[in-house]
Amino acid sequence: xxxLRMKAARAALDLSQxxxxxxxxxxxxxxxxxxxxxxxxxxKLCTAICRCLxxxxxxxxxxx
Amino acid sequence: MNHYSAxxxxxxxxxxxxxxxxxxxxxKKRVLDTHFDExxxxxxxxxxxxxxxxxxxxxxxxxxSDLVLGTWCDVLAGVSLCLALSICVFAVTCIxxxxxxxxxxxxxxxxxxxxxxxxxxxxxxxxxxxxxxxVENGVLTFRAVNPIIxxxxxxxxxxxxxxxxxxxxxxxxx
Numbered sequence: 001x002x003x004l005r006m007k008a009a010r011a012a013l014d015l016s017q018x019x020x021x022x023x024x025x026x027x028x029x030x031x032x033x034x035x036x037x038x039x040x041x042x043x044k045l046c047t048a049i050c051r052c053l054x055x056x057x058x059x060x061x062x063x064x
Numbered sequence: 065m066n067h068y069s070a071x072x073x074x075x076x077x078x079x080x081x082x083x084x085x086x087x088x089x090x091x092k093k094r095v096l097d098t099h100f101d102e103x104x105x106x107x108x109x110x111x112x113x114x115x116x117x118x119x120x121x122x123x124x125x126x127x128x129s130d131l132v133l134g135t136w137c138d139v140l141a142g143v144s145l146c147l148a149l150s151i152c153v154f155a156v157t158c159i160x161x162x163x164x165x166x167x168x169x170x171x172x173x174x175x176x177x178x179x180x181x182x183x184x185x186x187x188x189x190x191x192x193x194x195x196x197x198x199v200e201n202g203v204l205t206f207r208a209v210n211p212i213i214x215x216x217x218x219x220x221x222x223x224x225x226x227x228x229x230x231x232x233x234x235x236x237x238x
Contacts, residue, residue, distance in 0.1 A: 027167055030103040030104070033103060041103075045101075045102060
């Protein structure tokens with residue numbers, strides 16, 4: 001399932017996939033794969049992304 | 065061991081040492097690097113599995129072919145064929161999963177290196193083929209190692225470029 005919330009949070013900060021990838025120490029393709037729902041990141045990467053985007057885990061990754 | 069065999073052994077040892085030194089130099093200059101992210105590590109693990117299976121199957125097939133058909137290539141060429149096949153399987157799987165190059169490797173630099181490797185090895189192969197040293201008495205000799213490596217790096221290069229172009233097109237349409 002696509003992670004549109006993460007994409008929206010990234011866009012709101014005017015960050016490109018590459019900039020977010022550099023900030024959390026992964027490749028651009030990994031950010032792309034997470035947003036497309038092709039890759040399920042570990043909790044470590046999830047928290048790094050949340051910290052970078054100023055969101056909580058619930059806001060970005062919880063499928064309630 | 066006669067002089068001819070000793071010469072071959074010496075040549076191969078020097079070749080391997082020079083190759084190792086060159087790879088160490090590339091790591092030192094940060095042309096090559098081994099920092100992968102978690103998705104890439106996972107994808108590479110899967111690729112290793114496929115490559116190991118390919119190596120086991122191809123080595124077995126080579127042994128069987130040698131028994132059934134008789135000696136059609138010398139051992140070094142046969143081993144190189146099996147290794148080249150498994151390396152291709154590993155590389156192609158990694159490329160298709162965007163996990164071939166590490167976070168710090170520059171695609172253009174690495175692919176230029178691959179192009180040079182391909183050209184050098186295929187050129188050596190061409191020279192050996194022209195001089196008739198590639199096949200002796202119907203048996204593929206150890207001199208085939210160069211063209212085998214050349215073809216393997218060419219396959220990796222082509223798959224990388226085609227995949228890169230297709231991904232770019234995909235991302236443009238998204």
